[in-house]
Amino acid sequence: MTQTDTLDIVRKVADLRARVKYWRDQGLSVAMVPTMGALHDGHLTLVRAALEAADRVVVSVFVNPTQFGPTEDLSRYPRQEATDAEALDGIGCHLMFAPTVEEMYPDGFATTISVKGVSEPLEGACRPGHFDGVATVVAKLLSQCGPDVALFGEKDWQQLAVIRRMARDLDLPVEIRGVPTVREADGLALSSRNAYLSAEQRVQAAALHRALVTVAEGVKAGQSPEELCHRAAAEVLAAGFAHVDYIEVRDAATMAPLTGNGRPGRVLAAAKLGTTRLIDNVAIEE
Ligand SMILES: Nc1ncnc2c1ncn2[C@@H]1O[C@H](COP(=O)(O)OP(=O)(O)OP(=O)(O)O)[C@@H](O)[C@H]1O
Ligand SMILES: CC(C)(CO)[C@@H](O)C(=O)[O-]
Numbered sequence: 001m002t003q004t005d006t007l008d009i010v011r012k013v014a015d016l017r018a019r020v021k022y023w024r025d026q027g028l029s030v031a032m033v034p035t036m037g038a039l040h041d042g043h044l045t046l047v048r049a050a051l052e053a054a055d056r057v058v059v060s061v062f063v064n065p066t067q068f069g070p071t072e073d074l075s076r077y078p079r080q081e082a083t084d085a086e087a088l089d090g091i092g093c094h095l096m097f098a099p100t101v102e103e104m105y106p107d108g109f110a111t112t113i114s115v116k117g118v119s120e121p122l123e124g125a126c127r128p129g130h131f132d133g134v135a136t137v138v139a140k141l142l143s144q145c146g147p148d149v150a151l152f153g154e155k156d157w158q159q160l161a162v163i164r165r166m167a168r169d170l171d172l173p174v175e176i177r178g179v180p181t182v183r184e185a186d187g188l189a190l191s192s193r194n195a196y197l198s199a200e201q202r203v204q205a206a207a208l209h210r211a212l213v214t215v216a217e218g219v220k221a222g223q224s225p226e227e228l229c230h231r232a233a234a235e236v237l238a239a240g241f242a243h244v245d246y247i248e249v250r251d252a253a254t255m256a257p258l259t260g261n262g263r264p265g266r267v268l269a270a271a272k273l274g275t276t277r278l279i280d281n282v283a284i285e286e
């Protein structure tokens, strides 16, 4: 098998496995960054961290249909593989794994991974079945690639918590690493879905992060989380958002309500700006 300095693209699980075996035979370590493509600087930050973490980096680009609800944006989700490949090549990524839906879910596919507890509230409650789709596809990607380390963004904090739980529960031989959220100058978390926003909405969008920071600071100062979250939701609506799905303070690892037992907390939110659903979260500093 040849090994070039430029990015290679494979679409078959067998080809991914062959490439990883080739690297393993040379004693090289492997990192994986799962994505749904439409890559932005948040993704590229994960890839740069992966390049620091291992000798070889695989980025998967797969818009996973099973994590989208029937009324969600699967058909209009941005797809731009050529641009993604160029961006990955430009920063020294070694391999892009871009399977088809048939390759990932062949006829007769019948298995779902469901992570209880941590996947149930917040995103799990708003998007029924979403985390089953995420957990199942991430388990498959990790099994197909067999990396030493897999990197995920803290922007999707609950997703990271679900994946950590799954990896522990299934004894997956991989380190799950979180990477801090990359933000625009006004605080908006980079997200592929930001591409849906109009110029006016793009300005309004920063209100979500501002509201989360206010809640986190208030909780740290000893104010009531319920009152803070209630006020934050009102601020977000006043800024132009159409609907707040949730703004809540939770245990950072389990997503259970925070009980003041000294465990780290997180403020998490999802809200709709026009038809675009944005999510974000911030830490409650100790
Ligand atoms: N701003 C960001 N900072 C850090 N990581 C990010 C950021 N945005 C996305 N990621 C991470 O990149 C990985 C792939 O995410 P994904 O392809 O869904 O992109 P996205 O921008 O989150 O898109 P979406 O609009 O679907 O939320 C995930 O681990 C996600 O948490
Ligand atoms: C982890 C993931 C790639 C699984 O499809 C997706 O949920 C995402 O991009 O965050």
Ligand code: BAL
Pocket: 067, 068, 156, 159
């Ligand atoms: N970044 C999370 C993937 C999703 O919203 O489906």
